[in-house]
Amino acid sequence: MDLATLKEACSQYKKPTEFKPSYGTAGFRADASVLSSTVFRCGLLMAMRALKTGSVTGLVVTASHNPVEDNGVKLVEPTGYMLDQAWEVWANKLAAADDADDTCAVIQELFQAEDIPYGSGTVMLAHDTRPSADTLVKAAAAGVAAMGSLPIACGLLTTPQLHWMVRQCNARLKHKEKAYFEALATGYARLVSGTQALGEGLVVDCANGVGAAKLQVLADRLAPGMAAELRNTDGAEGRGLNESCGADFLQKERRLPAGFHDVPDGARCASLDGDADRLVYFRRHGSELELFDGDRIAVLAALLVMNILKMLPATEQQAPFTVGIVQTAYANGASTAYIKERLRAEVRLTPTGVKHLHAAAEEFDVGIYFEANGHGTVLFSAALVQRLHELGDESAPAKALLALVDMVNQAVGDALSGVLLVEAALRRKGWGLDQWAALYTDLPSRQLKVKVADRSVVATSHAETRVVSPAGLQLLIDDAVAAAPQGRAFVRPSGTEDVVRVYAEAASRAAADDLARAVARAVH
Numbered sequence: 028m029d030l031a032t033l034k035e036a037c038s039q040y041k042k043p044t045e046f047k048p049s050y051g052t053a054g055f056r057a058d059a060s061v062l063s064s065t066v067f068r069c070g071l072l073m074a075m076r077a078l079k080t081g082s083v084t085g086l087v088v089t090a091s092h093n094p095v096e097d098n099g100v101k102l103v104e105p106t107g108y109m110l111d112q113a114w115e116v117w118a119n120k121l122a123a124a125d126d127a128d129d130t131c132a133v134i135q136e137l138f139q140a141e142d143i144p145y146g147s148g149t150v151m152l153a154h155d156t157r158p159s160a161d162t163l164v165k166a167a168a169a170g171v172a173a174m175g176s177l178p179i180a181c182g183l184l185t186t187p188q189l190h191w192m193v194r195q196c197n198a199r200l201k202h203k204e205k206a207y208f209e210a211l212a213t214g215y216a217r218l219v220s221g222t223q224a225l226g227e228g229l230v231v232d233c234a235n236g237v238g239a240a241k242l243q244v245l246a247d248r249l250a251p252g253m254a255a256e257l258r259n260t261d262g263a264e265g266r267g268l269n270e271s272c273g274a275d276f277l278q279k280e281r282r283l284p285a286g287f288h289d290v291p292d293g294a295r296c297a298s299l300d301g302d303a304d305r306l307v308y309f310r311r312h313g314s315e316l317e318l319f320d321g322d323r324i325a326v327l328a329a330l331l332v333m334n335i336l337k338m339l340p341a342t343e344q345q346a347p348f349t350v351g352i353v354q355t356a357y358a359n360g361a362s363t364a365y366i367k368e369r370l371r372a373e374v375r376l377t378p379t380g381v382k383h384l385h386a387a388a389e390e391f392d393v394g395i396y397f398e399a400n401g402h403g404t405v406l407f408s409a410a411l412v413q414r415l416h417e418l419g420d421e422s423a424p425a426k427a428l429l430a431l432v433d434m435v436n437q438a439v440g441d442a443l444s445g446v447l448l449v450e451a452a453l454r455r456k457g458w459g460l461d462q463w464a465a466l467y468t469d470l471p472s473r474q475l476k477v478k479v480a481d482r483s484v485v486a487t488s489h490a491e492t493r494v495v496s497p498a499g500l501q502l503l504i505d506d507a508v509a510a511a512p513q514g515r516a517f518v519r520p521s522g523t524e525d526v527v528r529v530y531a532e533a534a535s536r537a538a539a540d541d542l543a544r545a546v547a548r549a550v551h
């Protein structure tokens with residue numbers, strides 16, 4: 028690293044004075060026009076993270092389900108997970124630096140504080156379909172290069188694809204995009220071999236994002252094993268991205284996505300978000316939407332895994348492998364009750380944000396985590412995977428679980444591998460959506476957002492289920508909850524928008540609405 032060159036490069040990427048970037052729940056996000064300096068500095072940061080860990084790191088230019096004018100970055104650890112939380116502080120410091128001198132000062136501080144060795148690292152870069160991608164990927168690459176490290180441009184990918192590739196690369200395993208499709212497709216084929224294809228095909232809302240092209244490759248690879256009709260697949264120049272479609276739209280608006288009013292009533296449909304790391308299923312009843320959200324996917328995944336685990340030889344049942352389902356407070360109470368009472372599995376509650384759920388899921392042999400909004404995956408412990416290899420080809424359940432390990436993205440929630448997970452689970456049970464829906468009935472719920480002058484005045488504890496400040500607010504919420512049949516409610520400051528979010532559920536639609544409104548009034 029040459030200081031003069033570094034400083035010169037930093038001076039090319041000035042932060043707009045008014046812009047105050049902040050690392051939110053999953054990285055930086057803002058209007059694309061102000062982001063060049065932030066993305067450049069994330070390039071610097073991930074090069075330093077590569078030096079610190081002696082491994083390859085990654086960076087994805089995407090703003091997920093946000094409007095097309097926005098963009099952002101998601102930062103990838105050598106394990107394929109999200110950036111180490113301790114480094115979020117450095118991400119913020121670097122992004123906030125005013126000029127080249129400040130930026131270089133933060134870099135020096137970071138080198139010292141973290142005792143980073145000098146040298147040259149490697150950072151893999153990818154982007155989604157937004158028109159601002161080109162400029163911003165160049166900025167990221169310039170940041171990596173300014174540190175004397177090597178940027179590898181991996182091109183257009185879903186966020187989970189890049190997470191997967193970084194993870195595989197560091198494990199010295201095949202890590203090209205081709206290997207990703209191979210792993211998913213062969214895992215699926217092994218998992219469903221000997222089962223009947225589901226009666227009708229799947230119709231997928233691709234949010235006009237990067238998932239469209241990638242899911243097409245996967246579906247072609249699986250044909251005729253999986254019939255999928257893809258819709259909302261435009262995406263050229265970011266056209267129509269997340270506009271009245273996509274997993275986030277469905278989950279928040281509870282409406283059918285654009286282009287789905289003519290699918291046959293009751294047909295099995297799925298929806299991805301703009302960077303294909305979220306997945307929900309749904310079906311149409313007239314103009315109404317019936318949503319199969321992340322909670323319901325988690326329950327189906329738990330059923331699949333637990334059924335196979337039970338088929339393992341008796342010797343494996345003596346000290347059974349642990350299974351845990353990780354949820355946030357947004358999980359519908361009916362799903363939590365089903366998991367605890369019917370599946371008799373452990374439920375762990377964490378704050379919102381994949382990094383929290385992921386960390387909790389790692390504590391189990393099989394950790395299943397999904398946010399209600401559809402982001403999640405299934406993690407398998409190294410000990411379990413090793414045992415499955417020992418049981419080897421003799422054991423059909425061990426083979427099925429190993430197929431799952433290959434098919435389900437072990438780095439991060441992945442809508443593409445999620446589709447295969449749901450399809451495989453349904454096929455192995457011979458189920459349609461009716462049986463899946465019948466497992467439990469969601470309690471009616473309502474979400475509201477309250478605009479406040481400063482969302483940070485609301486602080487929470489107990490995985491966001493209790494308010495600790497402002498004083499007195501929790502008492503008001505408790506009163507409102509007590510008045511609602513089967514009521515439950517909480518508030519939390521959003522990590523991605525300038526609002527306080529309200530969640531309420533209760534025995535009836537009207538009671539849930541009333542409760543949400545009462546809690547929102549208490550926040551005002």
Ligand code: 16G
Nearest residue numbers: 052053380381382398521522523524
């Ligand atoms: C981000 C998070 C998502 C979370 C959402 C909450 C990741 C990869 N994504 O999209 O998990 O549900 O933020 O947004 O962690 P909020 O804080 O605005 O409610």
Ligand code: ZN
Nearest residue numbers: 091300302304
């Ligand atoms: Zn996303």
